Amino acid sequence: xxxxxxxxxxxxxxxxxxxxxxxxxxxxxxxxxxxxxxxxxxxxxxxxxxxxxxxxxxxxxxxxxxxxxxxxxxxxxxxxxxxxxxxxxxxxxxxxxxxxxxxxxxxxxxxxxxxxxxxxxxxxxxxxxxxxxxxxxxxxxxxxxxxxxxxxxxxxxxxxxxxxxxxxxxxxxxxxxxxxxxxxxxxxxxxxxxxxxxxxxxxxxxxxxxxxxxxxxxxxxxxxxxxxxxxxxxxxxxxxxxxxxxxxxxxxxxxxxxxxxxxxxxxxxxxxxxxxxxxxxxxxxxxxxxxxxxxxxxxxxxxxxxxxxxxxxxxxxxxxxxxxxxxxxxxxxxxxxxxxxxxxxxxxxxxxxxxxxxxxxxxxxxxxxxxxxxxxxxxxxxxxxxxxxxxxxxxxxxxxxxxxxxxxxxxxxxxxxxxxxxxxxxxxxxxxxxxxxxxxxxxxxxxxxxxxxxxxxxxxxxxxxxxxxxxxxxxxxxxxxxxxxxxxxxxxxxxxxxxxxxxxxxxxxxxxxxxxxxxxxxxxxxxxxxxxxxxx
Amino acid sequence: xxxxxxxxxxxxxxxxxxxxxxxxxxxxxxxxxxxxxxxxxxxxxxxxxxxxxxxxxxxxxxxxxxxxxxxxxxxxxxxxxxxxxxxxxxxxxxxxxxxxxxxxxxxxxxxxxxx
Numbered sequence: 001x002x003x004x005x006x007x008x009x010x011x012x013x014x015x016x017x018x019x020x021x022x023x024x025x026x027x028x029x030x031x032x033x034x035x036x037x038x039x040x041x042x043x044x045x046x047x048x049x050x051x052x053x054x055x056x057x058x059x060x061x062x063x064x065x066x067x068x069x070x071x072x073x074x075x076x077x078x079x080x081x082x083x084x085x086x087x088x089x090x091x092x093x094x095x096x097x098x099x100x101x102x103x104x105x106x107x108x109x110x111x112x113x114x115x116x117x118x119x120x121x122x123x124x125x126x127x128x129x130x131x132x133x134x135x136x137x138x139x140x141x142x143x144x145x146x147x148x149x150x151x152x153x154x155x156x157x158x159x160x161x162x163x164x165x166x167x168x169x170x171x172x173x174x175x176x177x178x179x180x181x182x183x184x185x186x187x188x189x190x191x192x193x194x195x196x197x198x199x200x201x202x203x204x205x206x207x208x209x210x211x212x213x214x215x216x217x218x219x220x221x222x223x224x225x226x227x228x229x230x231x232x233x234x235x236x237x238x239x240x241x242x243x244x245x246x247x248x249x250x251x252x253x254x255x256x257x258x259x260x261x262x263x264x265x266x267x268x269x270x271x272x273x274x275x276x277x278x279x280x281x282x283x284x285x286x287x288x289x290x291x292x293x294x295x296x297x298x299x300x301x302x303x304x305x306x307x308x309x310x311x312x313x314x315x316x317x318x319x320x321x322x323x324x325x326x327x328x329x330x331x332x333x334x335x336x337x338x339x340x341x342x343x344x345x346x347x348x349x350x351x352x353x354x355x356x357x358x359x360x361x362x363x364x365x366x367x368x369x370x371x372x373x374x375x376x377x378x379x380x381x382x383x384x385x386x387x388x389x390x391x392x393x394x395x396x397x398x399x400x401x402x403x404x405x406x407x408x409x410x411x412x413x414x415x416x417x418x419x420x421x422x423x424x425x426x427x428x429x430x431x432x433x434x435x436x437x438x439x440x441x442x443x444x445x446x447x448x449x450x451x452x453x454x455x456x457x458x459x460x461x462x463x464x465x466x467x468x469x470x471x472x473x474x475x476x477x478x479x480x481x482x483x484x485x486x487x488x489x490x491x492x493x494x495x496x497x498x499x500x501x502x503x504x505x506x507x508x509x510x511x512x513x514x515x516x517x518x519x520x521x522x523x524x525x526x527x528x529x530x531x532x533x534x535x536x
Numbered sequence: 537x538x539x540x541x542x543x544x545x546x547x548x549x550x551x552x553x554x555x556x557x558x559x560x561x562x563x564x565x566x567x568x569x570x571x572x573x574x575x576x577x578x579x580x581x582x583x584x585x586x587x588x589x590x591x592x593x594x595x596x597x598x599x600x601x602x603x604x605x606x607x608x609x610x611x612x613x614x615x616x617x618x619x620x621x622x623x624x625x626x627x628x629x630x631x632x633x634x635x636x637x638x639x640x641x642x643x644x645x646x647x648x649x650x651x
Contacts, residue, residue: 137612144619151626160637164645167561167634170627171643174568175556177623178575181616185609189582194608 008052009068009081012045012091012128013142020121028114035106038117042102042124046095049088056088057509067134067530075134075528076198082134082527085513086339090131090262093343096495097252097350098124100488104354105248107485112157112246119156123149123252130259134527136184136194139263143180147173150256153249154241165244172237176227183221190214197527200270200520203279215282218271222264222283229260230320232294239301239313247357250312254350257316258342261323268327269517270524284328288443291325294318295450299457308356308469311461312349315409318454319345325447326424333430335514337423340507344416344499348408351492355401358486359469361479394481399470401486404493406462411455416500421451423507537585541577548574559648561631561641565624572620576613583609 019041023034056066066083069075102120110116126146133139151173155166188194190213191202206214223234230238238257242250264287272282298317305311319341326338404415411417428444499506548570555567583606591607631641638645 137615141615141619144623148623148626151630155630155633158633160634160645163630163634163637167630167643170623170630171556171564171568174623174627175571177619178568178571181575182578185579185582185612188609188612189584 006068008048009066009083009132010070011048012052012095013081013125013132015045015048016041016121016125016128020118020125023118023121024115031110031117032106034117035102035110038121039099039102039106041121042095042098045124045128046092046099049091049095052083053085053088053092056083056085057512067527068132069530069532072532074532075530076193076195079138080134080195080527080530081132082197083132085509085516086262086265087131089339089343089509089513090258091128093258093346094124094127094131094255097255097346097492100350100354100492101248101251104251104485104488105246107482109157109246109248113155115152116156119149119152120252123153127255127259131262134196136187136196136199138194140177140180140184143259144177146256146259147177150253153252154245156249157246162244165241168237169241172227176224179220179227180224183217183219183224186217186220187214190217195527196267196270197524200273200524201528203271206279211279215279218267219283221267222286225260225263226290226324227260228257229264229324230257230294230317231290231324232297232317232321235294235297235317235320238317239310242313242316242353243307243309247354250309250353251350254316254346254353257320258346261320261327261342264324265327265517270520273518273520281330284330287328288325288447289328291321291323291328292446292450294321294324295454297321299450299454302454302457302461305461308360308465309353311465312352312356315345315349315352315458318458319349322424322451322454329428329444329447331427333427334424335427335517336507336510337420337425337427339510339513340416340423340499340503341420343506344408344420344496347492347496347499348405348417351401351489351496352405352409354485354489354492355398355405358479358481358489359398359402361481394478395470397486398479398481399466401489401493402462402466402470404496406459406466408493408496409462410459412459414500416496416503417455419500419503419507421455423510425451537587541581541585545574545577545581548577559642559644561634561643564643565627565631568627569624572616572624576616576620579609579613579616583607 019037023037026034028034067075068081068083070079070081072078098120102117105116105120123146126142126144126149129142130139130146133142151166151170154169155162184194187199190210191199191206193199193202203214227234242253245253268283268287272279294317298314298319298321301314302311302318305314322345323338323342326334326341408415408417411421425448428448429440552567552569552571552574555563555570558564558567586605589603589605591605591610593604634645635641640647642648
């Protein structure tokens with residue numbers, strides 16, 4: 001029984017990979033069948049992720065301590081998969097978003113090109129691999145797998161706007177991958193290890209003359225992830241690419257920026273945590289400054305956006321910036337809030353990306369970029385391709401979902417956007433053993449102001465667009481929306497509401513995750529001392 | 537030997553970055569290729585440069601690490617080459633699609649006007 005449970009850890013990677021490969025030879029005319037298989041696979045991954053998360057929440061019940069040794073080689077020599085609270089959380093979030101996006105795509109978007117469902121499965125496999133791996137080079141491989149699938153998905157539906165955005169997206173990411181490799185090999189050249197846990201242990205006892213080389217390597221590596229996370233000024237590619245992508249793809253891309261954030265959280269606390277000696281806290285200042293500039297840039301972009309797709313793209317940047325500077329400010333209490341914010345904002349932005357197309361469908365074709373591209377390859381006249389029943393009271397349902405998105409994005413009470421920002425700020429204000437007024441630096445105050453102003457910017461922009469779309473709409477055409485399209489949006493928003501209602505248990509989980517992260521040597525030891533199977 | 541390798545990596549990187557910043561898609565793809573060659577050589581160099589030292593053990597010749605070179609960077613470079621090659625091929629397809637849609641090889645899909 002334990003043996004079987006142990007292999008559960010690799011299933012989130014293997015299952016989508018196998019299903020995705022098996023779906024390639026199936027004829028494109030059987031799209032619904034392919035879609036159903038893909039959906040079933042994602043559902044299975046979601047169930048596994050939930051089981052893993054429950055096990056991770058109670059570390060004692062993890063089989064073989066949550067370490068999976070590929071080929072049964074012990075940690076510093078073989079490649080390991082590591083499950084902890086953070087990776088289990090990310091697995092769950094990915095699978096949840098993927099389920100919603102996939103259900104949505106089956107209404108009509110998957111007809112816009114070939115191999116949508118295979119690419120989608122590969123993307124999930126790559127994402128899950130990146131979250132589970134405990135090895136830097138393996139991280140590169142899964143990263144590339146995820147990126148390769150994301151190139152295909154971004155181009156899904158084709159058309160000049162998507163190809164142009166895709167061209168820029170691919171060029172930027174290929175350059176970032178080169179930086180990734182330079183960083184990884186520099187770190188390997190100095191420390192002689194690629195295993196993250198081993199790296200953390202080695203770095204504490206590093207010779208002073210080598211320290212600068214490792215820090216250079218880590219900085220170059222960091223730039224690769226910051227490109228992915230969309231830190232200003234590495235983020236100009238992001239809003240056009242996300243706005244050009246088809247809605248289900250954009251919805252799942254909301255988690256791609258969070259992969260960058262995840263790796264930065266992971267490496268920052270593991271390698272440059274309190275135990276890293278002279279390197280402790282390396283790069284924090286850059287994260288804080290970059291994160292704040294990203295919030296400012298994102299908020300200005302949100303205010304300036306005319307089309308909803310771009311607004312959502314800039315909201316992704318605001319979310320990234322908030323997280324990056326929260327990581328960089330480095331107060332222990334803030335981290336739990338930041339993780340809560342990560343989950344809440346990803347769900348919200350994903351739901352918003354799905355909602356946008358439903359709302360804009362009713363508007364005059366050619367009114368914005370999205371409609372223009374739909375015209376360009378125009379195979380959407382085939383009504384019989386659409387499945388499901390249209391919902392009654394369309395505008396009321398869409399309007400309600402839009403309101404919820406606005407409340408969540410701007411962080412107003414009572415929903416989880418507010419809880420998340422409140423938790424971040426409380427962590428910032430509430431430093432144990434010090435007087436609040438003296439302990440807060442000017443940087444901390446700037447962050448507080450920016451966080452609140454970015455919420456205000458989101459609220460103004462959402463109000464303006466909401467009034468224009470729902471109240472002052474001149475066309476008066478009501479879009480046809482199907483149950484299968486609105487359900488994923490409702491489910492994602494319901495997840496946010498559930499998160500707000502269950503904020504207590506959720507925050508306890510996040511706090512435990514943050515405590516794990518702040519104590520990296522425990523984690524490191526757990527990986528390095530894991531016994532081989534059969535030697536227990 | 538170290539000097540030649542580092543000068544080579546430097547020249548490749550410099551040309552790669554220059555081409556990457558050029559406005560034609562073909563220049564960008566050649567730039568990315570040069571950059572990936574430079575990166576591959578760099579990874580290789582991180583295993584230290586050794587002459588006449590194999591990365592795999594001789595049959596029966598166990599022990600004495602001084603006679604062998606580090607096999608890990610060689611394995612890494614192999615993976616990096618494969619992935620880099622696949623990505624370049626994919627980029628080439630997108631480049632052609634962009635050329636087909638816009639009728640120009642400018643990265644922005646339209647010519648800049650020089651009035």
